[in-house]
Amino acid sequence: MANSIPEIPIPTTQTAALIENPGPDATVVVRDNLPVATPGPNEVLVKLEYSGVCGSEIRALNAWGVYNPIVGHEGVGTVVQAGKNKTATALLGQRVGIKWLYSACDETGSEGEVATASSSACSACRRGFANNCARQLNTGKQVPGTLQQYAVADARFVTTNIPSTLPSEIAAPLLCAGLTMMGAQAKVDAHVGSLPKNEDTWVVISGAGGGLGHLGVQLASSQKAGRYKVIAIDHGEAKRQQSLDAGAHFFIDYGQSDDEIEKKVKDLTGGEGAHAVIVVSGAQAAFRTAPRLVRNMGVLVTVGLPVADFMLPVSAALCSARSLTVTGVSVGTEEQMSELLQLAAAGKVTPAVEVRTLHEVHDVIEQLRTDSVTGRIVVKIPE
Ligand SMILES: [Zn+2]
Ligand SMILES: [Zn+2]
Structure with a gap:
């Protein structure tokens, strides 16, 4: 009973x-x-x-x-x-x-x-x-x-x-949403480890204005709960504002070519790309762009859930040559x-x-x- x-x-x-x-x-x-x-x-x-x-x-x-x-x-x-x-x-x-x-x-x-x-x-x-x-x-x-x-x-x-x-x-x-981004943040923290002082550590969050993304920005941003400089990627004015309110240092609208997005991220990060890219979005384009935004020895954290037969578009040669880590997170x-x-x-x-x-x-x-x-x-x- x-x-x-x-x-x-x-x-x-x-x-x-x-x-x-x-x-x-x-x-x-x-x-x-x-x-x-x-x-x-x-x-x-x-x-x-x-x-x-x-x-x-x-x-x-x-x-x-x-x-x-x-x-x-x-x-x-x-x-x-x-x-x-x-x-x-x-x-x-x-x-x-x-x-x-x-x-x-x-x-x-x-x-x-x-x-x-x-x-x-x-x-x-x-x-x-x-x-x-x-x-x-x-x-x-x-x-x-x-x-x-x-x-x-x-x-x-x-x-x-x-x-x-x-x-x-x-x-x-x-x-x-929040717990998943805690999981993602833990992966970034473990990968990045400790860095020399006075050196910015960059995290790109793709899908930054949504339910998970805006909490991920808050957890990562040195202006909020975290220790990173955050580049938020999303689309439109509402999500731009949400990302900046959440503590993003920069916002990039995905309504432009991969070349342009890559150039902006590289310009912001001293030419090397971000230390970590968290793909929160389930959009296939976000996964396609992500490997171009991360620096050598960087980590790609997948959170988004595209259709089951969609493969991560990152070449094995690129992973090897650039010592990339790809990891996923579930809550x-x-x-x-x-x-x-x-x-x-x-x-x-x-x-x-x-x-x-x-x-x-x-x-x-x-x-x-x-x-x-x-x-x-x-x-x-x-x-
Ligand atoms: Zn959920
Ligand atoms: Zn078990």
């Missing part, structure tokens, strides 16, 4: 946004007669307040993979029912965050107790990277996502330490999540959020598909 908070009655049906006909004719419909699920022993039922809408949901709409009809993986809400196990019941009544990582094979993951990861866990989990678990389940993919009133979540993997000063609509984009660890929440509570990282309704999800995903969302759109879940 699941435990619930006595004063909050849990309905048997609920409202959710569903993707129908994934592919070219996909639509998102709102239905109000869907069953409310019951949490299993290690699970909780979360009454959601807000859910961010991630650019990666385009994949579900386009049928670039098999997804649950209910997507969304940036949910904030309150635990109203819990399974019988202690980790679940301990969360009753608490505000929690639901992320892309629904569960991993290392069941100690949620507490950050990496040292005690069971020996049967996969090697990524044993190293403390449950976000790279080989046997992970994902919210909105194998299990229903957060664009619904009541979502079941695994109590061992929800985020439990959202500072009380952070409103839920501000916390939501941190759960995927981040719970430790990075905690660090990010502290940065947000301290005002060093602030998501730019626009709140919309559940009925607008179709339009929101269309806007994401045409790359016309500046900052993050967050949906208010009906009460």
